[in-house]
Amino acid sequence: MRRRIMAANWKMYKTAEQTTSFFEQFIPLLDPNEACRIVICPPALSIPAAVSAASGTQIRIGGQNCYWGKEGAFTGEISAEMLRAAGATWVILGHSERRQHFHETDSDVLKKTQAALDAGLSPIVCIGEKPDEHKAGKTNDVIVRQFAAGVAGLTEEQFAKVCIAYEPIWAIGTGNVATPEIASAAHKLIRCEAEKRFGAEAAQQLRILYGGSVKPDNIKGLMREPELDGVLVGGASLDAHSFAAIVKSA
Secondary structure, three states, X not given: OOOOEEEEEOOOOOOHHHHHHHHHHHHHHOOOOOOOEEEEEXXXXXXXXXXXXXOOOOOEEEEOOOEOOXXXXXXXXXXXXXHHHOOOOEEEEOOHHHHHHHOOOHHHHHHHHHHHHHOOXXXXXXXXXXXXXXXXXXXXXXXXXXXXXXXXXXXXHHHOOOEEEEXXXXXXXXXXXXXXXXXXXXXXXXXXXXXXXXXHHHHHHOEEEEOOOOOOOOHXXXXXXXXXXXXXXXXXXXXXXXXXXXXXXX
């Protein structure tokens, strides 16, 4: 059985001090024998504080982005190796906000994923359709295209180390969470595409997370779907009690 992953994307929230405070509240709320994998991705400058605060627990820390180059004249960028050196072991790549605001392409996502894997990070690669694409019934077309361009270029060995997060952009931060049925159908399609490219065993081992307005009051319905291997949580992960409730629903 695939181990579920409950991941938090803090986006551009929380200083190092606020990060430490979060963990002081969050850790006592957890079951020490929690069966799922917990991954928290704070802003880059707060990663060391998160790593320190999570020391001795099963919580893993990740970055929210990385550049594909190892080093060089790339002002403002952070390499996968730098994240690893700071104590991160995971990284979110291809998030819709990166695609929208910073014009990242599927090709960019593939190169970043390869760089992350080379550095020993576990990537969570995000895919999902825009509101207009959703309304036009193009969800499946978008999933197939983004998978083909941003994930299928990996080797079988690389693919085995990747998680995918299905994040319908029309649901992110809007409160309009996809129904469990909609999410499950998208996850089945992703798994089908994985099987076509990497084989049945690799597809069955692939962990696919759902992201998009996940909250304590809708997590149980989502987790009833066997195709959902966890969630990537935004705003609801910023509060210790809220995210703890989500984790416990795994």
